[in-house]
Amino acid sequence: MQLRHSIKSLAEPLAIGPVVVPNRVFLAPMSGISDRPFRQLALGFGAGLVVSEMTVGEKLAQGNAEACLRAERAGQGPHVIQLAGREAHWMAEGARAAEDAGADIIDINMGCPAKKVTGGYSGSALMRDLDHALGLIEATVGATTRPVTLKMRLGWDDSSINAPELARRAEAAGVRMVTVHGRTRCQFYTGSADWSGIRAVKDAVSIPVVANGDLVRPGDLGRMLELSGADAVMVGRGAYGRPWFPGFVASYAATGTMPVAPGGRALADLVVGHYEAMIGHYGERNGSRAARKHLGWYLDGLDAAPATMRRAILTEKRPDAVITMLRAVLDDGPVRRAA
Secondary structure (H helix, E strand, O other), X not given: OHHHHHHHHHHOOEEEOOEEEOOOEEEOOOOOOOOHHHHHXXXXXXXXXXXXXXXXXXXXXXXXXXXXXXXXXOOOOOOEEEXXXXXXXXXXXXXHHHHHOOOOEEEEEEOOOOHHHHOOOOHHHHHHOHHXXXXXXXXXXXXXXXXXXXEEEXXXXXXXXXXHHHHHHHHHOOOOEEEEEOOOHHHOOOOOOOHHHHHHHHHHOXXXXXXXXXXXOHHHHHHHHHHHOOOEEEEOHHHOOOOOHHHHHHHHHHHOOOOOOOOHHHHHHHHHHHHHHHHHHHOHHHHHHHHHHHHHHHHHOEOOOOHHHHHHHHHOOOHHHHHHHHHHHHOOOOEOOOO
């Protein structure tokens, strides 16, 4: 009974400073994935909060076209722009630019493990120098009237698990919520997320803590919440090919029943609509290329998608031909994976 109550709490609103979100199941910021079209889909299916792709604060402040595209609002609901950087000045300028772009919440990335990010002393590399990390946090908080949140990992490696200390210092600096991916940077995405490691962060602060990492089935929720003690959960790779999954998890939390994933004509309409939205967002050439990974994940979720047709869809450059093939495969194709 206690555990069921804990899961049900995910269907309740959550205050992030003055911003209130409708439920506690969020879509993670993912570079190359959580662009405006994908966030719009996740919101439409009921995700409590969606976060933009990581955006370099300096580039956003300078009006870089790609950075501005990443920071576009996805639709109704709070607009969260995630910033990355290594210099306090540019984090502050990026925060001001994000606020000007309509951000309701500004999230700081201290969790990205990618070498091109950590090599520039950004992302999870900042967990190796908490004094420097704190300087970036203070600069960001001081530059905006919007609530600032922070996303991190457990630490750089197993010998430096310092997420609780960073969370404590971030709260003291004015951060309103922290999200913790239950891996170290050196793990990247290997092994299993350590949800119990998030508990130490929850015990260290009074602000909301969000658990992230390996939420791929509704059956994961009970153990994730029991071990982490988190106030909310965030879905990352579990939403690949399933933009409905965060919202469906929120529905499961409220009712105890998982909605049925789209199939047949409804799935075809969703996938084609997503493909067309990406072309509209990026332009035909770039949109077609960016959409291929999503199309591959959608096709991977089918009981039967002939390898030759899959290859043809993912290599075809003409949007009208892609759409024709998608409908031929998806209109009658049941979804293999659970929602």
